[in-house]
Amino acid sequence: MIPVYSVAQIRAVEAQENSKRGETSLMKQAASHLASTALGMLAENTSAEPAFVVALIGPGNNGGDGLYALAELQLQKISTLALQFHEQVHAEAAAAYQAAGGTMLDLSDGECELAKASLIIDAIYGLGYRPGSALPVLPANARVLACDVPSGLNPDTGVAEDGVLLAERTLTFGALKSGLLAIDGPLVTGDITVADLEFDFSSVEAGTQLVEETATRELLNQHRSWRDAGRHKYQRGVLGLIAGSDLYPGAAQLTAKAAVACGAGLLRTHVPESIQSMMALSVPESVPLDDDQIKEALSSSRRQIHGKGAKIKAWAIGPGLDGRTPPTGAIADVFASPQPAVIDASGLEVVPAGPSEQPRVLTPHAKELRMLLSRAGVKITPDEIAQDPIRWTRWAALAYNAVVLLKGPTSYIVAPNGDSLMVSHSAPELATAGSGDVLTGILGYMLSDSSLTGTEGLRTVPNRRMMELTACAAYIHGHLGRVTAADGTVNASRLIENLPKVMKQFGF
């Protein structure tokens, strides 16, 4: 997991480091990382032309980083050019670059050189960016390496100007800044690497933590054991799915197929009678579950998990349910059970607010989050959510005493105690009908597998573990989106086709 900080926090830590280690020495260290990243990108080029690196230089320390990096490249015999975007420039860094044989031109005099560059380093603005000024237009297909933050992206909020310099890669210094991951950030940064400048962050507390691939693997492996290979189907995860209606029969099928594709031991489906045969045909692995069997499953799980009954370990509730009809007695009983549940879509319209014994994850998108908050008596606008997603997600987490996953281009996972995780840089192609139903299937399966929850018998799954598994499911879903988008357009059925392959990559 990688901690994420606000600009103010990073500024405070940088000020300490500057006084301890000196601003120029830190800048040179940052520039060295930038030069190595540039060399790495140049090594990927297949062209026979000699490398030519152009840096766009702004008036502050971000420009200074760019100039020191160019100086290093010059010394490595790479041809470079610095194009000044402002009259003002970091004097010491400019002198160092010129001493290394580099040439500096005003952007207006050297703009035509941009088209010849094998790589453009964007060192116009970094942490000091203020919204509102014009930015240069880069040639189409330019390869751009952003120094710290793409120019035109607000490093705190993640809101980008229309003219933001789109990067293929962003090398950010010291720590992840919140704006790189929120709102427009994932669309403009390209791949992000954090250059470790050995800052001491002990005096500030990260706002949240990013869950990336390494963290996902570590979290998934936390409770796994070699003994898992010998489990029988009831131990591999039995999921109860309460979903579907005449109005939305497809959503239930997508969630069911996704859970089966994940490798669930057994899927029990509670769908309206009218769509049961459709479910049996399209998901032949699923076994129906009627109201009486739900009651029996709940009572046997209260006595002992290995007793008679459906042996359901977790529930997925909501995809395609008809939100206009109140939940039947059986669903209300499930909400009162101690088994973990993921609640999505129309399930969010009926999930009770207030304290509950059940470890729950609610998975709203922004509009559903407004609905949840409104049901709890809190009226907010979409803008308010966009400006402070973690805050409002936490309100819902508190009101419903549940972990809440706010879905969107960036996903936020927040617990009632305020702990939060985030998943970013997944695939924009996931914005397609039914992809949320697939996520519910993945998460439902994960909550049902005790090798992942780490709980056996009647011990409840702690909220922290619910959060971690939710983040893992969101990360895998994002990765699934990327894998699927790599060889065609994305739809929910194609996501499900690729799910077994992707789950295998994560040790399933």
Ligand SMILES: NC(=O)C1=CN([C@@H]2O[C@H](COP(=O)(O)OP(=O)(O)OC[C@H]3O[C@@H](n4cnc5c(N)ncnc54)[C@H](O)[C@@H]3O)[C@@H](O)[C@H]2O)[C@@H](O)CC1
């Ligand atoms: N210890 C440190 O403080 C380190 C700082 N580093 C670099 O320093 C950068 C921050 O440097 P600065 O604080 O000088 O900020 P920037 O270099 O991001 O830019 C600040 C300058 O740009 C001007 N500016 C900002 N937005 C503008 C706009 N829209 N129109 C016109 N002018 C605008 C400001 O007035 C200011 O002069 C970081 O992003 C990073 O690249 C790195 O060298 C790592 C170490």
Ligand SMILES: Nc1ncnc2c1ncn2[C@@H]1O[C@H](COP(=O)(O)OP(=O)(O)O)[C@@H](O)[C@H]1O
């Ligand atoms: N622009 C985007 N980039 C990455 N992921 C996205 C984007 N838009 C939506 N998603 C993801 O796609 C899924 C959509 O789910 P949801 O809104 O419930 O749709 P549906 O109900 O149609 O299945 C969520 O997991 C969300 O995080």
